Amino acid sequence: MVSKKLQRVDFIFDCAGCEPIEVVKKALKMTREEVVSSIIESGLKGRGGAGFPTGMKWKFAKDEVADTKYVICNADEGEPGTFKDREILDVVPNKVLSGMAICAYAIGSKEGIIYLRGEYNFLLKKLNAQIDEFNNSLSKIGLDFAVSIRSGSGAYICGEETALFESMEGRRGEPRNKPPFPTKSGYNGKPTVINNVETLVYTAMIINMGVDEFKAVGTMDSRGSKVFSVSGDTPKAGIHELELGLNVADFVEEFGDGDTKAVQVGGASGHCVPRKLFKETIIGFEGIPTGGSMMIFNSTRSMFNVLNDYLEFFAEESCGQCTPCRIGTQQLIKGIEHVKKGQMPSEYLDQLIKLTETMKIASKCGLGQSVANSFSSIVTNFREEMIY
């Protein structure tokens, strides 16, 4: 695998030559099939972390026959270390809305909802004004689609798409069993496309710039660019849009403080990359996919504390309904504490890694499944820090 050089891109925040409502008009000149096939052709994968091909999601929803379909923008940005969606919604909300409108046209939906993280309620006033204006513009160009906002109450799990539906329907935020998948039965049991904020902007950009220009960026597996939220021991904390496919070494060279010992790619639910693997680790779907969180740790950091913090976060934010996630997270915390204090032998760490394997394959949703990522990568690469 060959990595790409670090290259800055500016599709998301650049406003030159992109009037969002004009992009929608552009889409309306295409057939619904053409819109969907453009997104498929672009190779765009969801930017929320799971990386499902966006065009396929739209196609499934388009092919469903139903009286009502929904387009939902997932703005429940809860992953530790991620703050890109906030910025996108603050700076270029119209681009998000145009992505939703294009999707609505493609799948035949009349109603769009932004599920906004409760902590981002300070954006509400401004966003609502933008939405009113946008809805008006849509009716002027003859697209029967309107967007509204639903405010979340601050549970990490509600970013999981089916838990998000439950929350929107007024119930406790717990993931549903899949199948049925949202494109068949989502919000209110209707076909629903749910996309991350950033993904929706990229769909609009693909329509605007054309598939070829988008495809020229990134790699075979990871098309396009990605907005990264960079935090931790870095002089350049903040939001940076980079071409996908770069390796961690180049990333660290640009963003590190010269003493980086590890990079947590993908937030608490992502993988921890130690210095010795910087060069060979590609950021992208061929390597480590990420929702955008990049946490940089230098040598002053205790990886035990880092892991412990992550686990406490998960033990807190699990919905608690399924056994592997609810109990597994607690076992992992208690387990590493016992090993650290010498109350359990260090071999117990191997038992715990096996436990994360069970969590990975037996948990109901992505939360419990991804705890294994940070746990096994930190415990494997920084084992001595777990013991002494």
Add this chain to the structure above:
Amino acid sequence: MSKIKLTIDGKKVQIEQGKTILDAAKKINVKIPTLCYHEDLCVAGNCRVCVVEVAGSRALQASCAIPAQDGMEVRTNTPKVRNARKDIIAMLVSEHNTQCTTCYRSTNCELQTLSAEFNIDNNRYLSILKPNIEVDRSSWSIEKDDSKCVRCQRCVRTCSELQHVNALTVSHKGKDMKISTFHDLPLKDVVCTNCGQCVNRCPTGALTERRYFDEVWEAIGDPTKHVVMNTAPSVRVALGEMLGYPVGTRVTGKMVTAMRRLGVDSVLDTDFSADLTIIEEGTELLVRLKKALVDKDDTIKLPLLTSCSPGWVKFCEHLYPEHLGHLSTCKSPQQMFGALTKTYYADKKGIDPKDIVSVAIMPCAAKKFEANRGEMKDSGFQDIDAGLTTRELGHMIKQTGLNFLELEESSYDSIMGESTGAGVIFGATGGVMEAALRTAYEIVTGKEVPFENLNIIPVRGMEGIKEAAIKIEGALPEWSFLEGVEMKVAVAHGLINARIIMDQIAAGESPYHFIEVMACPGGCIGGGGQPIPTNEAIRKARVAAIYEEDMNMNLRKSHDNPAIKTIYKDFLKEPLSHVSHNLLHTTYRKRQHY
């Protein structure tokens, strides 16, 4: 319905679209262990014990929750599956209070069984049991011990889907997630109807009935006390399940013998007071109809609702307090029995009522609460001193070391031990209605109900709400106002169905004259105090046994019961008399909503 084909462990299976992998596996006798799954409830997929491998999926799938799909290849017994299941069970054990030897559900606990099957020897994980969990013993009927809870949410699903009560709910998330009540209030202060359906579906000892058998043992051992036990109709068709008999076996005679061997002084039959209820309630219905139809009294509340099921009564008090006037003022058979035990029975036997301990063996958890309602002291003493469940009686019999299977059969004592088939069928949904119609129709027309062998088939069966209409023809002169009237009746069981009936009444749209409601699915045979497990097949088997018992009785109409005739002649004088009113009727009250 279209069929799909899949393979499970290499075997081909064909099943209807929409069925789960678990359903398909059952069809070919592949057993997949489950915990949060229950046949009566919607799918959850919470516990993950039932995970299987599906070709093409990276993660394991919960077989209870995933629809079977055409061409699916499922493997239920691979190293990956076995290891995951063992891990999951071990995790549940690590969160659990594992003092199995002191648990009421020991040997009848699904977690215990799974742990044994998977051999969770010396649990490999650290205990994460929360310290200082207090057992909620606030309710007269139900105890909740969170230290034994596996968070499967069966109780929550029971309370919301089956009963539509929603007293139990999930609160908090992650490590703090638990089954709770509104504001975490004690069970006695929330909308809980004490129906005990949650108890029947709890896989462990987290929810149990509050037990009173130690007090009863003490009374039995006290020579100054005269202990009277009476058994509800549905106990006799369910008790056997705990003592070595197949589901649906009638064990009436052996049960009576066993109770005598426990040392109780008199073994009587609640069926007697069920017959009495029919006379009182049937008369109440006819009086209400007369007042409404002849006297045009518009304060009369119709339809009349039965009041035998204390869970149902409490449900009404919580959720439809403005419609309590529809409830029959008749006490339930249990409470009628209690009131008479300490008056009529005491007098006949020459025993001071203060020395009588009246114990009711009930299929019900709510009966415990009912026994302790403040107003149930019309005899001057607490009418019923202890309401025990079928399960508690089963335990008492086991504690005596009796070989139940070998016991000889015997009959109930007298007085108040005589009953009819009409009393027996109180145990099944529709039974009260059928018994009431057998009597009411005959009072009005002088003839038997126009059904073959008195079997009023339309009110039988497991449908949620059953309806029937009987046209009254040839009414006797004093009931001539009912001539040609089509009596419309309905039967509802399970509180979700009760809600439908009540919403109709609240909207002023109820087409019925008389409605039987039972809080529990299937009626008392599915009561919250019956042997665990429960499911539709078990309930049906118990119902069949109830009707079989009825058919075997010489007398099948309440008003034919000679003991009933005697008690009216000697004591009560007539239905709805002053004495009846004092001892056998009661009042209701509004209760809060949460």
